[in-house]
Amino acid sequence: MAQELLYKGGMNNRAKPRGISAEEWAATPVAVQELVVSLLATVEQLQKRIADLEELLNKTSQNSSKPPSSDPLNAPSRPKRTRSGRQRGGQKGHKGHGRSLKPAEQVDHIVEVRPLSCARCGVLLLGEGPKPLRHQVTELPRIKPKVTEYRRHTVRCICCGAHTQADWPSDMPKGSFGPRLQATVGYLTGRIGTSQRDTTEMMEILFHTAIALGSIPALEQRVSTALRKPVEGVQTYVQKQAVVNIDETGWHEKTKRIWLWVVATALVSVFRLLPSRGSDSVEKMLGKTFKGIAGSDRWTAYNSLDVKQRQLCWAHLKRDFQALLDRGVESKPIGGGLLKKVGLIFKSWYRLRDGILSREEFQLKMQPIQRRVGQLLREGAKVSHDKTRRTCQNILKLEDALWTFVWVEGVEPTNNAAERPLRRAVLWRRRSFGTQSKAGSRFVERVLTTVTTSRQQERDVLDYLTHACAASIRGDQSPSLLPTT
Numbered sequence: 001m002a003q004e005l006l007y008k009g010g011m012n013n014r015a016k017p018r019g020i021s022a023e024e025w026a027a028t029p030v031a032v033q034e035l036v037v038s039l040l041a042t043v044e045q046l047q048k049r050i051a052d053l054e055e056l057l058n059k060t061s062q063n064s065s066k067p068p069s070s071d072p073l074n075a076p077s078r079p080k081r082t083r084s085g086r087q088r089g090g091q092k093g094h095k096g097h098g099r100s101l102k103p104a105e106q107v108d109h110i111v112e113v114r115p116l117s118c119a120r121c122g123v124l125l126l127g128e129g130p131k132p133l134r135h136q137v138t139e140l141p142r143i144k145p146k147v148t149e150y151r152r153h154t155v156r157c158i159c160c161g162a163h164t165q166a167d168w169p170s171d172m173p174k175g176s177f178g179p180r181l182q183a184t185v186g187y188l189t190g191r192i193g194t195s196q197r198d199t200t201e202m203m204e205i206l207f208h209t210a211i212a213l214g215s216i217p218a219l220e221q222r223v224s225t226a227l228r229k230p231v232e233g234v235q236t237y238v239q240k241q242a243v244v245n246i247d248e249t250g251w252h253e254k255t256k257r258i259w260l261w262v263v264a265t266a267l268v269s270v271f272r273l274l275p276s277r278g279s280d281s282v283e284k285m286l287g288k289t290f291k292g293i294a295g296s297d298r299w300t301a302y303n304s305l306d307v308k309q310r311q312l313c314w315a316h317l318k319r320d321f322q323a324l325l326d327r328g329v330e331s332k333p334i335g336g337g338l339l340k341k342v343g344l345i346f347k348s349w350y351r352l353r354d355g356i357l358s359r360e361e362f363q364l365k366m367q368p369i370q371r372r373v374g375q376l377l378r379e380g381a382k383v384s385h386d387k388t389r390r391t392c393q394n395i396l397k398l399e400d401a402l403w404t405f406v407w408v409e410g411v412e413p414t415n416n417a418a419e420r421p422l423r424r425a426v427l428w429r430r431r432s433f434g435t436q437s438k439a440g441s442r443f444v445e446r447v448l449t450t451v452t453t454s455r456q457q458e459r460d461v462l463d464y465l466t467h468a469c470a471a472s473i474r475g476d477q478s479p480s481l482l483p484t485t
Contacts, residue, residue: 015037015040017036017040101134101136102136107136112128112132114128142208143206143207143208144208145181145207145208145209148178150168150169150172152165152166152168153165153166154166170474170475171470171473171474172473173473174473175215175218175219175222176215177211177215177219179466179467179469179470179472179473180462180466180469181203181207181209181219182219182222182223182226182465182466182469183223183462183465183466183468183469184203184207184462185199185203185211185216185219185220185223186219186220186223186224186443186447186465186469187447187451187461187462187465188202189216189220190220190223190443190444190446190447190448190451191424191428191447191448191451191461193427193428193431193432195431195432196213196216196217197213199211199216200212200213200216217440220440220443221439221443222469222472223443223446223447223465223468223469224439224442224443224446224447225472226465226468226469226471226472226478227446227447227449227450227465227468227478228442228446229477229478230450230468230478230479230480230481231270231445231446231449231450231481233480233481233482234268234270234449234453234481234482235270235272237265237268237482238263238265238268238270238285238286239286239287239289239290240292241265241292242292242293242410243265243292243293243295243408243410243411244263244264244265244286244292244293244294244295245263245264245265245294245295245296245412245415245416245417245418246261246262246263246264246282246285246286246294246295246296246302246415246418247261247262247264247296247297247415247418247419247422248260248261248262248277248281248299248301248422249422249425249426249429251273251429251434251435251441252429252433252434252435253273253434253435253436253437253438253440253441254434254435254436254437256275258273258274258275258441259273259274259275259276259277259281260272260273260422260425260429260445261273261274261281261285262418262421262422262425263285263286263418264417264418264420264421265417266456267453267456267457267483268453268456268481268482268483269418269421269449269452269453269456270285270449270453271421271425271444271445271448271449271452272284272285272445273435273441273442273444273445277299277301278301279301279302279303279304281301282301282302282304282305283304286305290305290309291309292309293309293310293311293404293408293411294309294310294311295310295311295312295313295411295412295414295415295417295418296310296311296312296313296415296418297312297313297316297415298312298313298316298317298320298394298395298398303398307397307398307400307401308400308401308404310398310401310404311401311404311405311411311412311413312395312398312401312402313413313414313415314342314345314346314402314413314414315414315415315416316415317338317342317395317402318339318342320391320395321335321338321339321342322335322339323335323391324338324380324388324391325339327385327387327388329385330383330384330385330388331380331383331385331388334376334379334380334383334388334392337372337376338373338376338377341369341372341373341376344369345366345369345413346413348362348365348366348369349362349405349413359409362406363406363407366403366406370402370403370406373402374396374399377392377395377396377399378392378396379392380392381393381396421448421452424448424452425444425448428444428448449481450464450465450468450481453481454481457483457484464479464481467479
């Protein structure tokens with residue numbers, strides 16, 4: 001590096017290049033000295049810029065937060081699992097996961113197949129076998145929509161001659177489509193991410209129902225209105241939980257950049273589209289009085305939380321450590337050492353999760369790992385490479401948040417609980433390019449919250465959406481999304 005060619009001091013307190021004696025440097029004209037020093041400083045700046053550009057060029061999903069889909073063709077292949085030597089497919093003794101037979105009360109039609117005559121002597125056979133073999137076939141019926149016509153009569157009184165018109169039924173939809181059809185459209189566009197035009201085609205082909213393209217956004221808003229109160233209820237619920245996971249990703253509302261946030265718990269996940277990626281949005285998601293523990297990555301917005309209320313994601317840290325390894329020179333042993341410890345951390349964690357280790361045994365195994373990780377980070381905080389030094393220093397500021405999962409039951413070492421539901425939303429965004437209005441954004445966050453939470457609680461998603469739409473039509477309160485257990 002260029003700085004290795006200079007040292008401070010010498011004649012006139014001017015930096016002197018290495019390899020030149022003090023006498024030779026003193027005899028050099030001042031103008032030449034200044035030129036040499038200036039050129040060496042420029043070389044140093046260019047070398048640093050080249051190193052930064054090379055690191056940027058070599059960024060992949062393995063050493064940064066970039067998604068795997070953005071990896072260039074020449075990117076290193078992801079590490080392959082060590083071959084076990086076993087044959088492909090199910091192993092001997094492996095319990096199968098084939099489709100199980102439904103109980104008799106759930107079978108709509110039974111076909112009895114009996115032999116007519118004896119296969120040996122040909123005599124007519126009567127009766128049936130005590131334990132017949134069973135085979136079930138599931139088929140979809142042709143879906144024929146039900147059309148209900150409401151006739152509102154006006155009747156003349158035979159006594160006074162006044163005309164009285166009947167009131168429409170309270171459960172009659174104001175539009176042309178019932179609650180289950182509204183729910184189906186909302187599910188297709190809000191969760192599956194089907195375009196409005198494709199939704200009209202699917203409704204016609206699959207459900208034999210013609211819907212105008214302009215009716216789709218109107219139905220979306222009816223679903224959104226039906227879900228408003230239940231979603232508000234679970235937003236309050238997650239803010240009171242002992243352990244949550246939180247994450248965010250970019251979004252577009254028309255041409256405006258906004259952010260999709262998610263807070264996930266074991267039974268509830270809440271999505272919100274907010275204008276900021278900062279600590280103000282963290283407060284909106286978790287509340288001002290949040291007392292639990294939040295798993296997250298190292299994004300600076302989460303620094304508004306007390307470090308003892310956090311668990312850093314070790315999957316993200318692993319990528320940070322891979323970046324240290326890829327820089328080489330003095331960063332390489334730091335990154336390599338940390339990556340080895342990450343492997344040991346997850347190995348012990350899986351054994352705890354699978355019941356092989358007790359919590360106490362797990363904690364004992366983690367203590368020497370914790371000490372060594374701390375030592376490596378402190379060594380890294382003293383190296384000359386700016387990025388490596390800053391990375392290690394910043395992680396050390398949150399050192400307590402590295403190990404919350406060791407001491408607090410229910411806390412996991414990764415942020416997968418928030419990233420998994422968010423990944424589906426990202427696919428939705430890529431197909432639709434975001435939303436076009438605030439109303440569209442509210443629809444997206446409410447449907448994503450409802451569908452993800454319903455699946456976590458093993459509820460029938462379409463039934464819930466239908467009940468919510470039906471309650472909205474009647475003017476009743478929509479069913480709660482809060483877990484019953």
